[in-house]
Amino acid sequence: xxxxxxxxxxxxxxxxxxxxxxxxxxxxxxxxxxxxxxxxxxxxxxxxxxxxxxxxxxxxxxxxxxxxxxxxxxxxxxxxxxxxxxxxxxxxxxxxxxxxxxxxxxxxxxxxxxxxxxxxxxxxxxxxxxxxxxxxxxxxxxxxxxxxxxxxxxxxxxxxxxxxxxxxxxxxxxxxxxxx
Numbered sequence: 183x184x185x186x187x188x189x190x191x192x193x194x195x196x197x198x199x200x201x202x203x204x205x206x207x208x209x210x211x212x213x214x215x216x217x218x219x220x221x222x223x224x225x226x227x228x229x230x231x232x233x234x235x236x237x238x239x240x241x242x243x244x245x246x247x248x249x250x251x252x253x254x255x256x257x258x259x260x261x262x263x264x265x266x267x268x269x270x271x272x273x274x275x276x277x278x279x280x281x282x283x284x285x286x287x288x289x290x291x292x293x294x295x296x297x298x299x300x301x302x303x304x305x306x307x308x309x310x311x312x313x314x315x316x317x318x319x320x321x322x323x324x325x326x327x328x329x330x331x332x333x334x335x336x337x338x339x340x341x342x343x344x345x346x347x348x349x350x351x352x353x354x355x356x357x358x359x360x361x362x
Contacts, residue, residue, distance in 0.1 A: 183235045184261065190285035191219055191264040197332040198288070205313075210297075210306050214290035214336075218255075218269035218343045222286040226252075229274040236270055244347035248321055251276050255343050269343055287335035289326070294340050303327055303338055323349040 202211045223229035233254055237243060242257040251274040262268040267288070275281055292303055307315045307327060318337075319325040324346045326337040 183232055184239070184263070187219060187221065187270065187285075188264050190221075191267065191288070194219075194285060194288055194334060195265060197334055198336065201329070201331045201336075206310055207306050210292075210303075213296060214292055214338065216265040216267050216288050217291045217339075218271055218289040219263060219267050220271040220273060220286040220289070220337075222273045222275050222281060222283045224275060224283045226274060228283075229254075229272060232272055236272060240270075242344075244344075244351070246347075246350060249276065255347050257344070271343055285334070287328075287337050289337045289339055289343055291339055291342060303340070307338075321350075323353065 202208065205211045221232070223232055229252060233245075236254070236256045236258075239259055239261065240256040241259040244255045246253050253274070254272040256270045256272065258268045258270065263270075265288075269289075271289075273286060275283060294303075297303065297306070304317065304327060307313060307329070314330040316328050316330075317325070318328050326339045329336040329338060
């Protein structure tokens with residue numbers, strides 16, 4: 183699976199470079215740091231097989247049931263992927279969905295304090311000509327800005343997927359301690 187991921191990330195990297203060529207605010211786009219790659223599994227059997235493989239090459243794993251499907255986050259133990267990515271998000275395709283499988287998106291981190299004074303990443307995207315993007319969320323702890331290009335997606339975030347996992351587990355811990 184590491185080979186599949188690297189091949190997909192390399193192809194993605196070419197599309198990302200093409201997108202960046204046409205940007206007004208190249209500085210913002212060049213400052214974005216890739217932090218995770220997301221892979222959409224065909225079905226539960228495919229998800230389970232890929233989960234088993236990734237489990238064996240990871241040192242940290244978070245598994246959650248979100249929107250009627252399993253989502254797993256892996257931190258790779260002794261390797262990183264193209265672009266220096268060491269976090270893999272494995273997503274079960276939603277039941278009944280015909281979404282494409284394989285590489286779904288790459289997460290990019292931005293530091294809010296690195297933006298121009300009083301600017302938001304959303305403001306920067308709004309000023310970009312011919313850019314398809316949207317503000318999105320998934321559950322109580324996960325929000326991002328999606329940039330759509332060449333049949334793929336970049337998720338721009340001011341945190342990481344690992345931060346989302348921590349927040350989800352903290353919410354569970356708070357539920358448990360509130361009941362004590």
